[in-house]
Amino acid sequence: MDSEPVVPEATSKSSAAAKTVRKPRTPRATVAVRKPVATPVAPVVEAAPREVVLKLSGLVKRFDDKTAVAGIDLEIATGSFFGIVGPNGAGKTTTLSMITGLLRPDAGTVTVHGADVWSDPVVAKRKMGVLPDRLRMFDRLTGAQLLYYSGILRGLDKTTVRIRTADLASAFGLEDSLDRLVTDYSAGMTKKLALAAAMIHSPRVLVLDEPFESVDPVSAANVIDILRKYVAAGGTIIISSHTMNLIERVCDSVAVIVNGAVLASGPMAEVCDGKTLEEKFVELAGGRKAAEGMEWLHTFSD
Ligand SMILES: Nc1ncnc2c1ncn2[C@@H]1O[C@H](COP(=O)(O)OP(=O)(O)OP(=O)(O)O)[C@@H](O)[C@H]1O
Secondary structure (H helix, E strand, C coil): CCCCCCCCCCCCCCHHHHCCCCCCCCCCCCCCCCCCCCCCCCCCCCCCCCCEEEEEEEEEEEECCEEEEEEEEEEEECCCEEEEECCCCCCHHHHHHHHCCCCCCCEEEEEECCEECCCCHHHHHHCEEEECCCCCCCCCCEHHHHHHHHHHHCCCCHHHHHHHHHHHHHHCCCHHHCCCEHHHCCHHHHHHHHHHHHHCCCCCEEEEECCCCCCCHHHHHHHHHHHHHHHHCCCEEEEECCCHHHHHHHCCEEEEEECCEEEEEEEHHHHHCCCCHHHHHHHHHCCCCCCCCCHHHHCCCC
16 A cells, blocks of 8 residues: 555546437327426535544643744644644744654654554655755765665666656756756755655655745746645645745645644644734744834945
């Protein structure tokens, strides 16, 4: 199940749909008078609740006397495009690092599609693709080598890795850079390569920390298209970003984290409650500071 790609299949017209259906001829001589038939009322079909694919329960992380994450509970349903927002130092990266098994929580659990990240790490990690905040990449490899390495490490065979490398390079506009060393990539190119490496094994869940940082607007739009198709095909994305309008535009659900705690979470419209996400964020995160003091900045000392 886990190795199955979550890539949408190309649609094709079914042969049945393509057949021409002839209207039966109505007999001319007789006019049948039909008894009125009560129109059947369509039963109300309630949408089945979506399966929870990522579950965070009571997550806590302390660094000495600083509590970075103070007991976070979240449930993220399959097929969600879930945004995490919060001010600097709120605990977003710490939370995502605990989700992906990069940082051990002091308390609490994380399960991915039922597998516990800390007691069943091999199974849980196989289900995830991760774009961490601070990218530490093997930058003495070429882009092609790095994708090859990522794919093989994830258990793909060589042919599949080569096919997917070509697809990803073309989707992210990296075709001409695949033979260059990663260390020579720009920040945005490195980000796109890292995102490609996170996706190569078609994981069930993508955890992306600031995926659009340094990425130009055209590339960002392409990446968003790819991510939307992935979600439409049943994949789940959890993404952190400071770009409020982007999160509001692409995510269907959001959590606002402040001081290591979730202050609001749920469907985007419910959390925003008639405001923009940015307005709601400022309201929850504690407003803005007045630009007072610092008159020395306007003295232009030269
Ligand atoms: N390894 C660490 N050692 C000590 N303190 C840490 C460590 N990692 C994070 N912290 C602290 O934990 C808090 C939360 O940090 P975190 O990086 O999770 O915030 P964030 O919400 O991702 O912030 P930003 O939006 O600025 O990236 C901060 O006060 C930070 O200084």
